[in-house]
Amino acid sequence: MSQFYSIKNADMKTLINKLAIYASYAFILLFTYAAGSKMLDFENFQVQLAQSPLLSAYAGFISYAVIIIEVMIAGVLADPKVRRIGLYASFGLMVAFTVYIFLILKYSDFVPCSCGGILEKMGWTEHLIFNAVCVVLALITSVFMGKERAHGWSRIAAAALIAVFSAGSMVALFLSSEYIMKKENNFTRRFPHHPILEEQSFDLGVNSFYFVGNHKGDLYLGNPSNPFRIFKLDSLMQKMDTINLNPGSNFRFKNLRYCIVQGNLYGFDGTVPVIYSQSLDSLSMPLVVRSSNQVYFDQLVAVSPSQYLLRVEDYASKRLGIASLSLLEKPQVAINQTLLSNKADGGFEGDGKLLYDTALGDIYYMFYYKNTILKLNASAKIVRKMKTIDPYDKPALKVKKLKDGRSKMNQPSLLINRNMMAYKGLLFNHANLIGKYESKDLWKKNSVIDVYMTSSGGYWGSFYVQHRKKNKMSQMLMTDHYFYIISGNEIVRYRCAQTLTSSFIQRE
Structure with a gap:
């Protein structure tokens, strides 16, 4: 009977070791492609980070750091001698990505139109599920890979510390970025998704x-x-x-x-x-x-x-x-x-x-x-x-x-x-x-409206108002539900989204 369990354990270890190899190849492909796509369209990647409701203040630093980390992890995973370290690093990075998306969905002022990167066509919830699967895969392969049974608990403890560090770092970045954006902004704008939607216009004649x-x-x-x-x-x-x-x-x-x-x-x-x-x-x-x-x-x-x-x-x-x-x-x-x-x-x-x-x-x-x-x-x-x-x-x-x-x-x-x-x-x-990381082409075609909250004295966000033919916005007026502009001889009404009107202060 003991021999049976030994054979069964050996088969399980062999399966996990093979899984670790396949997982390593998958992560190498994932991180290499992700880093490459970011480098090929680096300016757009920085713009996407700048529009993130969590990391806007650190778009410059993080845009470089993420690419470097992804390339380094892919390199470590390619070497069998240090593959476990690469799997631990993959686990930590995917935990950070997962916590990032969770914070976006649950605690951010708005949800951007896409999360960018390799899975840009995927929705935020689907991306969260994909990341969670990657976290579980990296955890299993890093903890149980190899034949050393005596170090099992130490590996679990190491994985737990990595998860706490990754999640804590992301939360700290979120909190500090929000403070910087709203209180000590370094001239980085962020544009919530469609805070105003054009509804109707009227020709004034002059x-x-x-x-x-x-x-x-x-x-x-x-x-x-x-x-x-x-x-x-x-x-x-x-x-x-x-x-x-x-x-x-x-x-x-x-x-x-x-x-x-x-x-x-x-x-x-x-x-x-x-x-x-x-x-x-x-x-x-x-x-x-x-x-x-x-x-x-x-x-x-x-x-x-x-x-x-x-x-x-x-x-x-x-x-x-x-x-x-x-x-x-x-x-x-x-x-x-x-x-x-x-x-x-x-x-x-x-x-x-x-x-x-x-x-x-x-x-x-x-x-x-x-x-x-x-x-x-x-x-x-x-x-x-x-x-x-x-x-x-x-x-x-x-x-x-x-x-x-x-x-x-x-x-x-x-x-x-x-x-x-x-x-x-x-x-x-x-x-x-x-501002930083903004498209000059969009500035030529739009007026930019910055919004500030008087209760906190902080920055809320910005939105574009498209020029009407060659006419720029000359006047604006806000009401409970609409944002109006005058552009040339035309008055245009935009319906305000809840992301904007929810920031109104109601008179007591």
């Missing part, structure tokens, strides 16, 4: 429209060439009505513009120190003068009918500042002259856009020439500082002072951010600079 706002599903548009009219586009985007406005005064306007906040229409022209408002339900009545001859300004945020934040220029210091205007009882104006810049450069360094999150009542200022975002309160005080993902914390500007006292740029400046808006705790930035 290219001079801008967004006034939205209310109850309808869009309101303005046109500088028609300063006493606004236009309402219905929620089906099939009919546009014209609404005539009566300012109720005799001011001579230069650039009368409008915005909608909480069901009220506000009209303003900073070159004329006047602010109007009227309820959207009462636009047949004259607009009410809320403020007159208080302060000159060029940007406005209407916190309420009696409270405003304005961007102003101090002519004495040649600096841009933010002013708070309160119309409660006796009108008061308080100007923070050093909030945007300490330099008397004619306002170039402090140039940017005053933003208002109408859903949450939050106020922001985002700069055009540097990576800074300020959150402000209604008194024009800084509540918080945030940054965009580009590395330019100081404007690359060269300003020359003319004899008449005016300041002028004497060379083209490096524009960082083109246009911005805020909605429900997200900041949308029309970026102007290409």
Whole structure:
């Protein structure tokens, strides 16, 4: 009987040893082909890693490390003397790949369109199963290969340590990469899969429209060439009505513009120190003068009918500042002259856009020439500082002072951010600079929108907005379900995916 078991054990060992040889050949083929395909299309491989929701921050290092490790393991597996080491290494690498896919499916903010590599056509779940089979194969062959029975437990312990190290390393990379991407981004963008999908368009006829706002599903548009009219586009985007406005005064306007906040229409022209408002339900009545001859300004945020934040220029210091205007009882104006810049450069360094999150009542200022975002309160005080993902914390500007006292740029400046808006705790930035591992061809055909989360002050992700023929996006507007743009004489509506809207902050 003992002889029978000895023969049976010997047959089992022979089978496992043959299995180890065949497994080694399979892993050599797998790793050699995988490494070769990555090297032949290395730029695309780096781009895929950069779009990974787990490893984006380490795309540069990992793109080289994975290829080197795969080639080295294939070489070790080819030598029978150190084949067991190669199988252990294969086991560790496949554990890391398996944990990576598991984290993608269970814990990432979004699931990329493909996992790339040799099994690019395979879905994420199928890829997870394939990797798990490889893990089991590498474990069995590395632990039970050979005739030494006394070292069985030590081999199992070694395999356990390798599995813990591989899985732990992948989890650590995931956590640190997420922190870097959202807090200390090194200018690596990642693009979640289809956060917006084009749904409908409408021909405006001319290219001079801008967004006034939205209310109850309808869009309101303005046109500088028609300063006493606004236009309402219905929620089906099939009919546009014209609404005539009566300012109720005799001011001579230069650039009368409008915005909608909480069901009220506000009209303003900073070159004329006047602010109007009227309820959207009462636009047949004259607009009410809320403020007159208080302060000159060029940007406005209407916190309420009696409270405003304005961007102003101090002519004495040649600096841009933010002013708070309160119309409660006796009108008061308080100007923070050093909030945007300490330099008397004619306002170039402090140039940017005053933003208002109408859903949450939050106020922001985002700069055009540097990576800074300020959150402000209604008194024009800084509540918080945030940054965009580009590395330019100081404007690359060269300003020359003319004899008449005016300041002028004497060379083209490096524009960082083109246009911005805020909605429900997200900041949308029309970026102007290409990041790491990004396709120049895609940049020629699309506008890139970077999205930031104001709750954490971190980067969420980016998405492309395709040019309409030769026209780039000029305006954007976000609502609960849709992302709108104006491109040339066309307005386009995109439906937002849940990956984007799930990041909205709901007002309590």
